[in-house]
Amino acid sequence: MESKVISTSDKILTLxxxxGCISFSxxxxxxxDSYNVIFLAIDKLVRENKIxxxxxxxxxxxxxxxALKLGDVKVNNVLVH
Known part of the structure; x- marks a missing residue:
C-alpha cells in the first residue's frame, strides 16, 4: 500500500x-487510483510541505x-493577497 501511495504522490506532484494548481475534481x-490512495497521497504531500x-x-x-509564499503585495496602490 505504501508504494502505491508514493507512486500516486509522484503523479499528483507532477500534475x-x-x-501550477489543479482542482480536486x-x-x-x-x-x-482509489479515493483512499488519492487522499493518503495528498496528505503525504501536504505534510511534507510539497503542496x-x-x-x-x-x-x-x-x-x-x-505560488502561495509571496504573501501580500502592493500593485498600483492596491493591496493584493
Whole structure:
C-alpha cells in the first residue's frame, strides 16, 4: 500500500507542478487510483510541505507552495493577497 501511495504522490506532484494548481475534481479525473490512495497521497504531500491544499466554494485546490509564499503585495496602490 505504501508504494502505491508514493507512486500516486509522484503523479499528483507532477500534475500540480505542470499546471501550477489543479482542482480536486480535475485531479480525480486524471488518476485511476482509489479515493483512499488519492487522499493518503495528498496528505503525504501536504505534510511534507510539497503542496498546498485550499478549499474554495465548491472544490479543493491543490497548488505548489511557491505560488502561495509571496504573501501580500502592493500593485498600483492596491493591496493584493
Amino acid at each position: 500540480v507542478k505542470e499546471k 480535475e485531479l480525480e479525473g486524471s488518476l485511476s 498546498n491544499l485550499e478549499r474554495n466554494r465548491t472544490d479543493y485546490i491543490l497548488s505548489t507552495n511557491i
